[in-house]
Amino acid sequence: MRKLLLTTVLLLGIVSAQAQIDFGLRAGMNFTDMNLKDFGQSSFYNDLANGGRDFGYHAGIYTKLNLILIKFQPELLYTRINGSMEGTTAGGQKTTTDLGINRFDIPLLAIFGLGPVRFGLGPVYSYQFEAIGDVFEDDGINTSAWNGQLVAGLELGKIQLDLRYEFGLSSSVDYLSIANEAVDAVSRPDQIIVALGYELF
Secondary structure, eight states: OHHHHHHHHHHHHHHHHHOEEEEEEEEEEEEEEOOEEOOOOOSSEEEEEEOOOEEEEEEEEEEEEEOSSOEEEEEEEEEEEEEEEEEEETTSOEEEEEEEEEEEEEEEEEEEEETTEEEEEEEEEEEEEEEEESSOOGGGBOSEEEEEEEEEEEEETTEEEEEEEEEESSOSBSEEEETTEEEEOEEOOEEEEEEEEEEOO
16 A cells, blocks of 8 residues: 555656646637437427538637646637528428527547647537527526537647537537427537637746
């Protein structure tokens, strides 16, 4: 037991000595598919379907803990995701409705590097605070949602350039509000993200 404690203390000391903490800003664009599915019955629409991808954006801060073999990069981001829903009314008219969610994202990423090339992955916690669109309302979105994120990019001095893919692990939506009627739905958005980071210090 004493040897184990000494080894643990020694390893922690090495990690602390080798660790370097950086702080920076990041922003970018996201191309989101809301992945709406499992719709409940609607008296207004005969048919409901997920729409196409739409552009959104994000901006925020990051910290990076440089360890011996990996880098740990937590981030705090304001994110706007956008998408759409398609439907056919009882009269046969096809419609498309835009919708979106404002949220704060906290990615917790493990980053592995080989020269300037970086790869990473980790969970993303999303605090969703505002629903956007005629069929979305604040009570109909889930306040908390979990996502996963994969990262591939370049780190050139103080600049990070990432291409990321994010996929939903839990539903962002509980129900839709259509013509004052609550309609069950599931939404696990996926995003293609282009992000630029700049290290301040």
